[in-house]
Amino acid sequence: MSERLADIADERITAAPDAGWPSGHLSARDAAVELGVSERTIRRAIARGELAATKHGGVYRIAASALARYRTDRDPIDAPQTRHGLALPPFAPCPDPCGVVPAPLTSLVGRDAEAAAVQTLLRCPDVRLLTLTGPGGVGKTRLAVRVAEAVAPHFADGVAFVALATIRDPTFVGPAIARVLGVRESRRRLIDAVTDHLRRREMLLVLDNVEHLLAAAPLIADLLVACPRLTVLTTSRAVLRLSGEHDFPVLPLAEAESVRLFVERAEAARPDFALTDETAPTVAAICARVDGLPLAIELAAARLRHLSIASLLDRMDRRLPLLTGGPHDEPARLRTMRDAIAWSHDLLTAPEQELFRRLAVFIGGFSLSAAEAVDDAASGPACLDLIASLVDKSLLRAADGAGGGTRYSMLETIREFGREQLSEAGEEAAVRERHARWCQSLAARSLTFPLMGAVPPRVLDRLEADVGNLRSALEWRAQRAEATELLELAVALTQFWSLRGYRAEGRRWLERALAMEQGDLPPALYAAALHAAAWLSRTHDDPARAILLAEAALARFRGIDDAWHIASLIHLLGVLERSQGNFERAAPLHEEAAMRFRELDEPFSIALSKCNLGMLAHWQGDDRRATALLEQAVDAFCALDDPWGLGLALSIWALVVGDCGDHDRAADLHREALDRLREVGSKEILIDAVARIATLAVVTGRPAEGTRLLGAVEAASLALGYSIERPEQSRYARAVDDARIILGDDALEAAWSAGRAMTLDLAVAEGRRLVSEPAGGTPSGLTPREGEVLRLLAAGQSNREIGERLFISPATVARHLANVYAKLDVDSRAKAVAYAHRQGLN
Numbered sequence: 001m002s003e004r005l006a007d008i009a010d011e012r013i014t015a016a017p018d019a020g021w022p023s024g025h026l027s028a029r030d031a032a033v034e035l036g037v038s039e040r041t042i043r044r045a046i047a048r049g050e051l052a053a054t055k056h057g058g059v060y061r062i063a064a065s066a067l068a069r070y071r072t073d074r075d076p077i078d079a080p081q082t083r084h085g086l087a088l089p090p091f092a093p094c095p096d097p098c099g100v101v102p103a104p105l106t107s108l109v110g111r112d113a114e115a116a117a118v119q120t121l122l123r124c125p126d127v128r129l130l131t132l133t134g135p136g137g138v139g140k141t142r143l144a145v146r147v148a149e150a151v152a153p154h155f156a157d158g159v160a161f162v163a164l165a166t167i168r169d170p171t172f173v174g175p176a177i178a179r180v181l182g183v184r185e186s187r188r189r190l191i192d193a194v195t196d197h198l199r200r201r202e203m204l205l206v207l208d209n210v211e212h213l214l215a216a217a218p219l220i221a222d223l224l225v226a227c228p229r230l231t232v233l234t235t236s237r238a239v240l241r242l243s244g245e246h247d248f249p250v251l252p253l254a255e256a257e258s259v260r261l262f263v264e265r266a267e268a269a270r271p272d273f274a275l276t277d278e279t280a281p282t283v284a285a286i287c288a289r290v291d292g293l294p295l296a297i298e299l300a301a302a303r304l305r306h307l308s309i310a311s312l313l314d315r316m317d318r319r320l321p322l323l324t325g326g327p328h329d330e331p332a333r334l335r336t337m338r339d340a341i342a343w344s345h346d347l348l349t350a351p352e353q354e355l356f357r358r359l360a361v362f363i364g365g366f367s368l369s370a371a372e373a374v375d376d377a378a379s380g381p382a383c384l385d386l387i388a389s390l391v392d393k394s395l396l397r398a399a400d401g402a403g404g405g406t407r408y409s410m411l412e413t414i415r416e417f418g419r420e421q422l423s424e425a426g427e428e429a430a431v432r433e434r435h436a437r438w439c440q441s442l443a444a445r446s447l448t449f450p451l452m453g454a455v456p457p458r459v460l461d462r463l464e465a466d467v468g469n470l471r472s473a474l475e476w477r478a479q480r481a482e483a484t485e486l487l488e489l490a491v492a493l494t495q496f497w498s499l500r501g502y503r504a505e506g507r508r509w510l511e512r513a514l515a516m517e518q519g520d521l522p523p524a525l526y527a528a529a530l531h532a533a534a535w536l537s538r539t540h541d542d543p544a545r546a547i548l549l550a551e552a553a554l555a556r557f558r559g560i561d562d563a564w565h566i567a568s569l570i571h572l573l574g575v576l577e578r579s580q581g582n583f584e585r586a587a588p589l590h591e592e593a594a595m596r597f598r599e600l601d602e603p604f605s606i607a608l609s610k611c612n613l614g615m616l617a618h619w620q621g622d623d624r625r626a627t628a629l630l631e632q633a634v635d636a637f638c639a640l641d642d643p644w645g646l647g648l649a650l651s652i653w654a655l656v657v658g659d660c661g662d663h664d665r666a667a668d669l670h671r672e673a674l675d676r677l678r679e680v681g682s683k684e685i686l687i688d689a690v691a692r693i694a695t696l697a698v699v700t701g702r703p704a705e706g707t708r709l710l711g712a713v714e715a716a717s718l719a720l721g722y723s724i725e726r727p728e729q730s731r732y733a734r735a736v737d738d739a740r741i742i743l744g745d746d747a748l749e750a751a752w753s754a755g756r757a758m759t760l761d762l763a764v765a766e767g768r769r770l771v772s773e774p775a776g777g778t779p780s781g782l783t784p785r786e787g788e789v790l791r792l793l794a795a796g797q798s799n800r801e802i803g804e805r806l807f808i809s810p811a812t813v814a815r816h817l818a819n820v821y822a823k824l825d826v827d828s829r830a831k832a833v834a835y836a837h838r839q840g841l842n
Contacts, residue, residue, distance in 0.1 A: 025061040027055075027790025044156045045070060050200065101148045101161045101206070108142045109294075110257030111262055118147045118248060122204065122231060123154060127246050128224055131210075132235045134250035134341035135394040135411060141208050142234035143250055147233070148206050155231070156202040163208050170215035177205070191219065195226045202229040211237040211393065213349050218269050237344050238393040252292030252411070259283050261294060265301035271381040273304055289316040291411040296337050318416070341417040344395055355386045356395060357425060360418025361435045364468030365409035367401065373438040374431055401465055432476050439473035440485065442466065443492035449532060450568040451495055453604045454644040457681055462495045474509050483516040487529045494532040503719040507536040527556035531569060538572065539684060539722050543580050550576065565595035567605070575612060579725040583620050590616055604645065607636035611649050618656045621726050626656050644685075647676030651689045655728075658696045661785050666696055667771040673769050686764055687716050691724060693767040695735040699788055703739035704751045705770055710736060711755020712763035738805060741795045781825055789816040793829070794836035 030044070032039040044059070045051040052066040121127045132140045145161075152159045162180045164173060174191045178184065183197045198205075207220070217240045222231055222245070234240065239247050253261060262283050266273040275283060290296035302314055348356060358375045359366065372383050378426040387408060390396040395414060401407030410418065422428050446459050463470070463796075470493065477486035490509040497506025510533040514526075527774070534549035549571050557565040574589030594609035613627035637645035650673035657668030670693050677686050689714045697706030710732055717724065724732070740748045759767070782790065792802045799813045817832070826832050 018447065025063055026067060028060040028062065031062050032065050036156070038156075040153075041156045041158075046201070069376075083572060101145055101152075102161055102199060104165070107264070108139075108146050108324045109261040110253055111139065111143050111146065112115070113249075114143055114250065115146050116232075118143065119151050121248065122147070122151050122233065128230070129220070129232050129240070129242060129244055130234070130246045130248060132233070132248050132250050133239055133394055135293070135414060136344055137293045137337060138250050138394075139294040140250050142294070142472055144206055144208060144233060148204065155204045157205060157608065159204045159205045161680070164213055164247060165209040167213060170213045173207075173213055173216035174219055177207075177377040191222070195223060198223060198227040198230050200229065201227070203231070205230060205232045206315075207232060207234040209236070210234045210240065211344070212748050214238060214240060217242055237395075238347075241392075247288065253287075253294060253297070254292065255284060255287065258287035258292045258297055262287055262297050262301050265298045265794050266304050269302050270304045272449070273309075279309050282313050286313050286316060289313070289412070290337075291413055293337075293411065293413060295340055296413055299337060303608040314413070337413055338417060341414055344393060345421070347393070348390075348395075351384055352389055353421070354425075355383070355409050356390055357418050357421035358410075358427065358431050359387075359390075359396070360410065360415045360422055361428075361431050361472075362410075362469055363415075363472050364466065365399075365401070365407045366469070367405055367407055370438055370466075370469075371408070373441075373487060374434045400461075407465065424472065432472075435469070436473040436476045436485070436489075439466070439470050440489050440492070443470065443489055443496075447490055447492055447495045449494040449528070450535070450565070451604075452602070453640070454642040454680060455495060455499060457679060460496060460681060462499055463493070464500060467502075477510075478512055481516055483513050484521055484525065486513040486516075487521070487525055491525070491528050491532045493534060497536055498684070499680070499682045501538065501722070503536045504721045507533055510536070523556060523560060524562065527553050527560070527565065529571075530556065531565060534569075534576075535572060538576060538579070539724075543576055547573065563596070563600060564602075567593055567600060567602075570596065571605070571609065571612070578612070578616055578619070578727075580767075581619075581726045583616060586616055587620075603636065603640055604642065607633050607640065607642075607645055607649070610636065611645070611652055614649075614656070615652050618652075618659070623656055623660055627653070630656065643676040644682060647680065647689070648675045648685055650676065651692060652686070654696075655692045658692070658699075663696060670696065670771040671768065674764060678764060683716070683720060683760060684722050686760060687713055687722060688721070688724060688728070690716075690760075690763050690767045691728065691732055693771055695731055697770050698739050701787065701791065702770065703742045704747065706735060707739045707743070707748055707751035708755035709763055709770075710768055711752040712758040712760070712766075713755075714752075715756040715758070716763065734805070738792075741797065742791060782820060786816050786820050786823070788815060790820050790832065790836050793817070793820075794833050 017258060021429070028042045029039050032042045042051065042062075046053045046060060046062075051062065051070040053060045053062045055061065064097050100822065116134070118130065121130055132144055136141050148159045148161060153224075160177075160180050162177050166177060167173065167176055174194060178190050181194060181197055183190070183193050205223075208218075214236075220234070220240065221242050224230060224232060239245065249831075252258075259280070263273075263275045266283075286300055287297055290300055300312065300316075307315070345353065345356065353373055355371070360369055361374055362370065368384060368387065371387060375383065387396060389400050391408070396408045396410060398406055398408050419428075422431060443463070446463060447455060470489070474486060474489055477489065486509070490506065490513060494506060497503055510529055514529055530549050530553035534546050534553060536548060537546035550569055554566065554569040554573070571587055571593035574586045574593055577583075577589060578586035590609065590612050594613065596604065597605040597609055610629045610633035614626045614633060617623070617626035617629060630649055633649040634646065634653065637649055650669050653665045654673060656668035657669060670689065673689055674686075674693075677689055688711055693708040694709035694713065697703070697709065713724075713732075734747070739751075743751070755763070789802055792805060797805065799810045799817070802808075803810045803813045817829075820832055821827060824832060824835050
């Protein structure tokens with residue numbers, strides 16, 4: 001072989017135009033051509049001392065004998081071989097190592113960030129084994145191909161891509177690698193030959209689809225130990241569990257990338273398809289239904305050959321029967337979504353398969369304790385080990401949950417497959433029953449009804465995380481017409497429905513249960529259900545029905561002499577009357593409820609009664625009594641360390657103080673109230689608090705800001721189906737009228753529209769800012785009331801109109817104007833108006 005190499009070199013040298021070139025030597029370029037590698041590989045070999053060369057005139061000179069020795073060191077096996085019936089050069093790797101990377105027929109949409117991150121990892125000297133993990137159809141292979149193409153120039157000896165999907169026996173992994181590398185077995189073991197081949201090479205070895213060949217993982221470890229310049233990139237639905245392995249989870253596509261992929265594939269399937277303002281929401285919904293999985297998106301888009309985009313979405317409730325018909329040049333496991341998932345499922349052990357299908361009962365995720373509750377075959381460490389294995393195999397995802405615990409979840413396409421397996425195993429009824437009992441236990445130990453104190457935010461967050469499971473359990477009870485169990489769960493969740501803005505939904509579940517045949521329903525449970533339905537109807541602008549439900553519940557609780565519920569229902573009836581402006585009927589109800597709570601020695605409810613009595617006193621014009629009661633309520637809630645009650649009391653007190661004209665003090669109270677209410681996340685009370693701040697903003701010279709907040713309040717109220725109490729609605733209507741006078745119709749409508757586009761969280765943040773900054777204020781030492789009078793004067797209002805707007809007499813307006821003239825040193829209405837215009841008060 002050395003002689004032949006020398007002969008070839010001599011022939012090239014003879015043909016060289018440079019007469020000064022020494023006999024028997026090659027340039028680096030000619031040496032690279034001879035070995036079938038890049039010139040960069042030759043130069044690196046020279047730099048490392050592996051290939052002897054001299055330099056003349058800036059050009060390397062490589063003796064043929066030196067090149068032959070280098071070639072022998074690189075490939076110690078001296079024998080030809082064939083691949084697919086074609087003769088291959090002895091010992092040589094693929095002539096162009098990058099050429100073995102498959103060339104996809106369609107573009108890879110998105111994944112720019114992931115590709116860049118993987119490339120960075122592969123260039124890191126400490127990363128020699130990197131595994132791209134993820135569920136079937138997420139695009140691991142496509143990402144690996146893109147990365148391999150990009151990083152090939154950074155590996156002196158290129159990239160070798162080994163497809164393993166068709167191999168079933170782990171013992172065939174070594175031969176598969178050897179075939180791609182051009183290594184054959186002689187008298188030595190094949191793996192030794194492969195190791196010798198790679199020992200001095202700087203190469204990236206891509207092993208695609210390893211999840212079913214994990215028993216071959218030790219072989220990969222041996223290669224990495226023996227070949228210090230080798231880097232391995234694998235794609236797998238499960239981690240290899242090797243020392244030094246770096247796991248890179250490949251996640252489903254984000255919404256924008258999902259839509260781009262769908263559109264590209266849809267246009268290929270149906271040339272007249274176009275993304276428009278009308279079709280964009282439907283496309284986004286389809287992509288969400290298939291979890292952003294690229295394979296599922298491509299299969300869905302292909303359906304547009306014979307379905308409209310709207311029909312496709314309508315059929316997405318059951319995805320798997322629809323997601324079929326993949327290209328025939330794809331592996332069988334990637335032609336349908338069901339096959340892609342079944343490939344992973346079939347690799348599970350029997351205990352893993354059993355737990356997998358039972359966990360499919362959960363909607364939106366679950367905790368370890370929840371998993372143990374639905375699987376009677378595994379608990380404790382055994383259940384955790386099985387779940388960990390399912391996570392490692394990309395059938396479950398793990399994430400931090402509410403309160404710092406770990407939550408597990410399935411992609412919806414995978415969960416649908418699991419539900420099919422659960423049904424086929426004949427276990428669905430038993431598992432759903434265990435799931436429903438777990439949901440009832442969760443609700444019962446988390447909440448009480450009626451409310452007996454602040455609910456910790458972590459409890460509400462936990463229930464919010466499991467709202468899909470709770471709905472599933474409620475539906476299971478309803479389907480089986482189990483009125484008792486359905487009512488128990490729905491009543492237990494009443495405070496969650498209320499505090500997190502699900503009142504309408506909670507009321508529907510209760511009324512659905514109440515409409516069933518009652519049978520042997522416990523009287524106390526039926527009465528509690530009526531009570532809960534009345535409570536949830538309280539703020540849905542249906543006062544007549546709420547009162548009827550409350551009175552029916554009260555009659556039943558009087559019949560069983562339940563003192564606690566009797567007091568709570570009298571309290572509720574007082575709130576219902578007050579919220580409609582029926583102050584005369586509300587007063588005795590509030591007083592009686594307060595008395596009963598004192599007899600029961602229930603501190604939280606006593607403090608809550610003081611809030612209600614304080615608000616009632618304010619609406620009745622007795623602000624001195626209102627202030628005293630609200631101060632007592634604040635002190636009581638502080639003693640209880642109850643942020644919900646404290647935020648409520650402070651917000652009502654701020655309303656009273658602001659209406660009395662002390663705007664600075666009101667702003668301080670509003671700010672403190674918001675800080676407390678944001679801790680508990682009660683959406684309805686936050687809406688009330690923001691609305692009260694909005695009215696304060698209008699009367700303190702910030703009509704645009706106040707109007708914007710009122711627009712946000714309207715949007716949030718409509719979204720939740722929440723109705724603010726009527727006395728406060730009147731205040732907000734007056735604030736809007738005042739703002740309109742100052743701003744004009746166009747500016748007011750613009751501010752209102754901007755507010756309607758805000759989320760409640762943004763509105764709360766804006767309200768917090770407004771009560772933290774000094775208001776526009778009043779110039780020249782005017783009091784807040786004098787400033788209001790001056791602004792309305794500048795807006796063209798007469799004394800009578802100003803009086804009506806501010807609920808004061810014309811004589812009082814005249815006195816305020818006299819003070820304004822004196823403080824501004826003006827002697828006429830016209831001069832005062834001119835001053836106001838100069839100050840921007842109009």
